Amino acid sequence: MTLHxxxxxxxxRVLAGKNHLDVEVKTAFSADLMSDVLAFAKPGSIMITGLTNPQVVRIASIVDNSAILIVRGKIPPDETIALAEKLEIPVLSTKYILFETSGRLYANGIVGCIxxxxxxxxxxPL
Amino acid sequence: MSQKYEFSFPVKGDNFDDAGKASIQIKKRLKGLGITGDVLRRTAIAIYESEVNIISYARQGNINIRVTDDNISINIRDSGPGIADIKQAMQQGYSTANDRIRKMGFGAGMGLFNIKNCSDDFEILSKANKGTLLKILINR
Structure with missing residues (x-):
């Protein structure tokens, strides 16, 4: 699926990286524990999380996530958005909870990283 | 001709707002040196975990990186409390992190284990109340 x-x-809602939504995503990693993202996320995967601090963007940049998808309708602080724009990492926010978000993506062909x-x-592995 | 690059980044302890800043700069610099793909990613993750460790547990530390044609060697030195039981600290899930660290999404007890996973060679040298030295080697 594309980010679009x-x-x-x-x-x-697209909060950052409006011009980078043509990226194709095949895998996802859902976590509120950034340690686990660092350990298990695959390059190109979309990170699904309820955390909104700037760390999330830095982690995504380190592990080469294609985008960050924030759940439960949370809107990150301005500094998180600014950092995401700077590092060119798209940030989306959905009102669905983590379980619903993951399930809907899985039902549409997105699979886990492991x-x-x-x-x-x-x-x-998968 | 073989070339060698070496550079260092200081990291201040307890500075959670900036956690990851050094790692992102280092990753960018390594990319500029022609390091890509899995090697770049493993190096960046190992450095990030180490940076968060310094911020979580030490007053200050230093990340030193040496790049040769064959490998990337990273030395992370801190003046923290040291690790009393290295074997225990290496275990997945073992953590001495406080609430503040956990609130940021860290302190799951995965750090050292993850660094080892990303490394081709990994060594911890530590002395109580003196500090810790992590020696990480990643082959190119």
Whole structure:
């Protein structure tokens, strides 16, 4: 799906990166724990989170997320948006909760970055 | 001819607002040196985790990066409390993070483990009340 299509599906507001919505997204990682995003998110994936601080943008830049999708209708502070514009990372905000957002994307062909964690250091890929 | 690049970034402890700033600058600089893809990403993640560790636990620290044709070697030195039990600290889920750290979405006890995962070689040297030195090597 493109970010355009994701925006439509989730009735989301585009808060940053309006000109970068043609990007194609195949994978997603949902988390409110940034440590887990750093450990498991794949490059090009969309980060789905309820956090809104600027750290979220820096993490997305470090792990090469294609975009940040903020759930529960939260609107990030101005500094988060400004940083996202600077680092050219699109930020979308949807009113759906994390579960609904993830489920709707999954139903439309977006898959997770990994399948499960089997044990310490043992990641089961898709 | 083989070329070598070396540069350092200071990191101030307790400065959560700026967490990740050094890492993003370093990533940009490494990209400028022609490092791309998985190597760039693993290096950036290892440095980011280390930067957050300094901010969370130490008064100050320093990130030193050396790039050669073969590898990237990163030394992260801090003047924090040191790690009493390195084996325990390496375990997934073990954390001494406070509420403030956790509120930012960190302190899950994944940091050192994740750094090791991103590295081709990883070593921790630590002395109680003196500080910690992380030695990270990533092959190009």
């Amino acid at each position: 299509e994701i925006r439509e599906l989730l009735d989301a 399948r499960k964690i089997e044990g310490p250091g043992s990641v089961v």
